[in-house]
Amino acid sequence: MPPVLSLAHVSKTYDSGFQALKDVSLEIERGEIFALLGPNGAGKTTLIGIICGIVKASSGTVTVDGQDVVADYRAARAKIGLVPQELATDAFESVWATVSFSRGLFGKPRNPAHIEKVLRDLSLYDKRDAKIITLSGGMKRRLLIAKALAHEPEVLFLDEPTAGVDVELRRDMWRLVRALRETGVTVILTTHYIEEAEEMADRVGVINKGEIVLVEEKHELMRKLGRKELTLYLHDPIEAIPEALAGYDLELSQDRCALVYTFDTQRERTGITALLQDLSNAGIHFRDIETRESSLEEIFVSLVKEET
Amino acid sequence: MNLHAIRAIYRFEMNRTGRTLLQSVLAPVLSTTLYFVVFGAAIGSRIDEIGGVSYGAFIVPGLVMLSLLTQSVTNAAFGIYFPKFTGTIYELLSAPVSFLEIVIAYVGAAATKSILLGVIILMTATLFVPLRIAHPGWMIAFLVLTAVTFSLFGFIIGIWADGFEKLQIVPLLIITPLTFLGGSFYSIDMLPPFWQKVTLLNPVVYLISGFRWSFYGIADVSVAVSLSMTALFMVICLLAIWWIFRTGWRLKS
Ligand SMILES: Nc1ncnc2c1ncn2[C@@H]1O[C@H](COP(=O)(O)OP(=O)(O)O)[C@@H](O)[C@H]1O
Numbered sequence: 052m053p054p055v056l057s058l059a060h061v062s063k064t065y066d067s068g069f070q071a072l073k074d075v076s077l078e079i080e081r082g083e084i085f086a087l088l089g090p091n092g093a094g095k096t097t098l099i100g101i102i103c104g105i106v107k108a109s110s111g112t113v114t115v116d117g118q119d120v121v122a123d124y125r126a127a128r129a130k131i132g133l134v135p136q137e138l139a140t141d142a143f144e145s146v147w148a149t150v151s152f153s154r155g156l157f158g159k160p161r162n163p164a165h166i167e168k169v170l171r172d173l174s175l176y177d178k179r180d181a182k183i184i185t186l187s188g189g190m191k192r193r194l195l196i197a198k199a200l201a202h203e204p205e206v207l208f209l210d211e212p213t214a215g216v217d218v219e220l221r222r223d224m225w226r227l228v229r230a231l232r233e234t235g236v237t238v239i240l241t242t243h244y245i246e247e248a249e250e251m252a253d254r255v256g257v258i259n260k261g262e263i264v265l266v267e268e269k270h271e272l273m274r275k276l277g278r279k280e281l282t283l284y285l286h287d288p289i290e291a292i293p294e295a296l297a298g299y300d301l302e303l304s305q306d307r308c309a310l311v312y313t314f315d316t317q318r319e320r321t322g323i324t325a326l327l328q329d330l331s332n333a334g335i336h337f338r339d340i341e342t343r344e345s346s347l348e349e350i351f352v353s354l355v356k357e358e359t
Numbered sequence: 360m361n362l363h364a365i366r367a368i369y370r371f372e373m374n375r376t377g378r379t380l381l382q383s384v385l386a387p388v389l390s391t392t393l394y395f396v397v398f399g400a401a402i403g404s405r406i407d408e409i410g411g412v413s414y415g416a417f418i419v420p421g422l423v424m425l426s427l428l429t430q431s432v433t434n435a436a437f438g439i440y441f442p443k444f445t446g447t448i449y450e451l452l453s454a455p456v457s458f459l460e461i462v463i464a465y466v467g468a469a470a471t472k473s474i475l476l477g478v479i480i481l482m483t484a485t486l487f488v489p490l491r492i493a494h495p496g497w498m499i500a501f502l503v504l505t506a507v508t509f510s511l512f513g514f515i516i517g518i519w520a521d522g523f524e525k526l527q528i529v530p531l532l533i534i535t536p537l538t539f540l541g542g543s544f545y546s547i548d549m550l551p552p553f554w555q556k557v558t559l560l561n562p563v564v565y566l567i568s569g570f571r572w573s574f575y576g577i578a579d580v581s582v583a584v585s586l587s588m589t590a591l592f593m594v595i596c597l598l599a600i601w602w603i604f605r606t607g608w609r610l611k612s
């Protein structure tokens with residue numbers, strides 16, 4: 052199946068002369084949850100802005116379901132729902148009116164049944180007659196999602212959906228996004244929380260300083276780039292790491308009772324067998340071993356470091 | 360044509376007015392009444408008829424134009440400025456709507472409001488002076504044409520403005536003086552010859568003159584010139600808006 056969203060060589064230089072995106076190419080599969088992960092200022096919002104028609108690309112092409120976002124903007128935009136990073140809402144409109152407005156704006160005929168469903172799914176139905184100004188921050192965020200879903204889009208963009216949101220609400224948001232995917236909507240979200248990408252995404256794209264550093268299926272990413280730690284709990288504490296083991300990436304724990312060996316799962320040889328052999332030769336015995344995979348956070352930090 | 364979008368925006372804009380109905384209707388009615396009390400009754404009684412029309416009746420078309428121009432510009436400017444200010448413009452920019460549809464909806468709503476207001480002011484005027492409309496068809500044509508043209512102008516101001524001061528500065532410093540000096544309260548042949556020539560550079564003169572002609576059949580300049588000037592200004596505004604949307608000026612980064 053062709054990708055639902057495709058970016059080819061997209062660059063953006065703002066009027067200030069600042070280059071926010073550098074030759075970004077990316078394809079998003081239908082029905083997946085894609086996390087665009089990157090630190091503040093990486094260019095995530097700019098990228099979404101270009102896809103949605105809010106920012107003009109300096110060069111490159113973007114197609115949504117085969118439709119060019121500039122040449123066929125009507126067809127392309129009708130398929131997109133956007134939840135912006137900032138909580139931009141009217142104040143005195145009612146919840147129902149503003150969601151209905153969005154549906155009309157995107158060219159769909161009135162459909163109160165659909166509006167009701169969207170509001171119920173987002174737990175806003177009880178608030179349908181409330182003025183937006185009376186809603187809490189979490190409700191406003193859900194309202195923006197409701198507006199974005201009012202015209203039944205195929206692709207939903209969530210720009211930092213959980214920035215500045217407490218843990219409880221963040222979990223609610225994750226549940227919601229998964230439920231959306233069940234309905235067949237492709238979800239593209241940006242975040243600078245590794246935890247969020249790790250928790251939700253099928254695939255992760257890492258963006259830094261306007262460049263896509265890597266795009267990988269999440270588990271694959273973990274497998275490929277994950278560094279593992281092997282902790283050896285020693286039978287007897289040792290004073291220092293013996294000279295014979297200097298060739299290994301070893302660290303002695305504070306209490307001198309454990310050795311931590313870090314290795315790269317990407318390498319063909321992890322060196323574990325040889326290490327165990329050499330330990331035995333050095334007369335060091337251990338009573339237990341433990342391995343730990345590094346989180347996306349650690350992967351990310353190492354990636355961004357390599358880039359700079 | 361995305362008719363659903365046009366209707367959605369138009370209704371949204373009209374609802375916004377509905378919420379401030381009292382101040383948007385009461386204020387102009389009050390100010391019109393004050394003008395009539397001051398100019399019509401107090402001062403007007405000492406002024407001769409102009410072209411066979413009593414002074415009170417003479418100023419009615421000018422007063423309607425005064426409100427029509429300021430309200431068209433203000434309404435349209437505010438209508439498009441507000442989403443920029445609150446950030447909700449993102450939705451408009453990401454929607455499958457063309458610039459033409461956006462303009463029809465916003466300008467249509469702003470023009471509707473100011474036309475309604477013009478009618479209300481006319482009705483208020485009938486309480487004070489005997490009103491006679493010689494060419495009702497032309498009267499409506501001038502009303503609509505002017506409302507649409509100046510709503511287009513206001514739309515441009517709203518896109519250009521990046522603060523509330525700029526939003527108010529054009530109606531305050533340009534529209535109001537031009538209207539006052541455009542023959543709202545006098546016939547331009549009352550002016551010395553030199554100032555008559557200067558006045559002809561003021562585009563509002565043509566609007567007021569044409570509009571007044573549709574009431575009393577008297578005009579400072581010919582009706583054809585009035586119509587052409589209004590149409591010309593409208594075309595200039597349309598071209599400017601077309602350019603704005605093509606380049607994304609002040610809308611897209
Ligand atoms: N309108 C603009 N003019 C100039 N620079 C901008 C503009 N918008 C964003 N930038 C810059 O582009 C970079 C990327 O911004 P953004 O896309 O918002 O990043 P992110 O969403 O990843 O935090 C930032 O350095 C930001 O300062």
Ligand SMILES: [Mg+2]
Nearest residue numbers: 095096136211
């Ligand atoms: Mg951002």
